[in-house]
Structures are given as C-alpha cells and as structure tokens.
Amino acid sequence: MPRTIPLAYDADDLAALASPLVLLESAGHTLTASNRIAYQPMEGNDAEADGAPSPATLARYEARAAGGAGLDIVEAVAVTPGGRARASQLLLTDATRAAFERLVAAYRAKNASTPLLVQLTHSGRFAREPVSPYAIEDGEARLLQDGDLERVREAFVRAARLVFECGADGIDFKHCHGYLGGALPA
Numbered sequence: 001m002p003r004t005i006p007l008a009y010d011a012d013d014l015a016a017l018a019s020p021l022v023l024l025e026s027a028g029h030t031l032t033a034s035n036r037i038a039y040q041p042m043e044g045n046d047a048e049a050d051g052a053p054s055p056a057t058l059a060r061y062e063a064r065a066a067g068g069a070g071l072d073i074v075e076a077v078a079v080t081p082g083g084r085a086r087a088s089q090l091l092l093t094d095a096t097r098a099a100f101e102r103l104v105a106a107y108r109a110k111n112a113s114t115p116l117l118v119q120l121t122h123s124g125r126f127a128r129e130p131v132s133p134y135a136i137e138d139g140e141a142r143l144l145q146d147g148d149l150e151r152v153r154e155a156f157v158r159a160a161r162l163v164f165e166c167g168a169d170g171i172d173f174k175h176c177h178g179y180l181g182g183a184l185p186a
C-alpha cells in the first residue's frame, strides 16, 4: 500500500510553482524570483586553465538563462588558484574578471530578470594546495596559520566584490563536504 506524507498544501496545484517570491528586500533593493524553480549550483568542470569560463561554460549558462528558472546559482567558483579542487574549476580573481563579465552579459542577453548568484568556495583539505585549520593525521594538508586565514578572508571579500562588479546579483557560499568554510567551525 503506498505511503503518503501529509502536506500543508495541495501538491497537485502546480500553479503555485509559477507564483513569484520576493527573495530579498533591503535598502530599497528588491530581488524577486519570478517562479519557484531554482537551479542548484552544479560544477561543469569546463573552465579554461586560468579558471575563466570557457565557451562550453558560457553555453551551459546561456541554456540555463533560456530555461527561465526563478533563481539561478552559478556553480562553485574558487577564490584563490590553490583553493580549486580541480584544475578545470572556475576561479574568480582580477585576472579572470573580464571573462566572468562576459558570462553574466551572455546570461542577461537571454534573461534579464532571474536573480543570478555566484557560489564562492575554497576547497580546504581537498584543494590543489590542501590546507586545514586543524591537524589531519596522514593527510597532505598544510596547517593554516593566522596570517593564512586573513589572506583567505580577503580572497573571499575580493571575489564577492568582483561578483557584483561583474553584474551578478549576489553570492552563495559552498561550506559543505569538509571544504574550508565547513572545516573552520568544525
């Protein structure tokens, strides 16, 4: 016999998915999702060697833009070269900023309204230059010192500024799976 979970709404009423949702109202600024569908961040591992979005990356996000979800969160983008988990991961620094501007512009050419966030990350012990805030037995990760933490913090702040300068609407943090943002409170 099929088991059912009681829901506080009519699950057959798909019209609810098409209704808008105000995500943020602050200082005269409003971000609204035009519907209840969101693209989760999902790495495509197709960045150029310097971490800039490649033509393949652009094509993926143009397709997402055309899809018209109410909210779109760009995949995990590293804030330092050594903080990348893979060589093909996106990296946002002054050096790759122009390419990210082109990515946002290409998105906006197809979709002017979907709030576009960018997920920022440092892969910590899983990074290409592995680091950890605590000692890991048998691991390769270098133990982070106070000065390192300050530099990582600055890298996140710099990347966050670049996200807005490139024309995107906000940031998200990838702080799961033992990556640096999750390892720090642990």
Ligand SMILES: Cc1cc2nc3c(=O)[nH]c(=O)nc-3n(C[C@H](O)[C@H](O)[C@H](O)COP(=O)(O)O)c2cc1C
Pocket (backbone or CB within 6 Å): 040, 041, 042, 043, 044, 075, 076, 119, 174
């Ligand atoms: C290929 C792939 C890449 C992913 N990349 C990211 C990522 O960059 N950031 C993130 O937070 N989650 C990432 N995820 C996790 C997904 O966003 C999602 O949370 C996860 O797949 C669970 O959702 P699902 O049950 O609908 O698949 C990725 C998942 C897959 C399969």
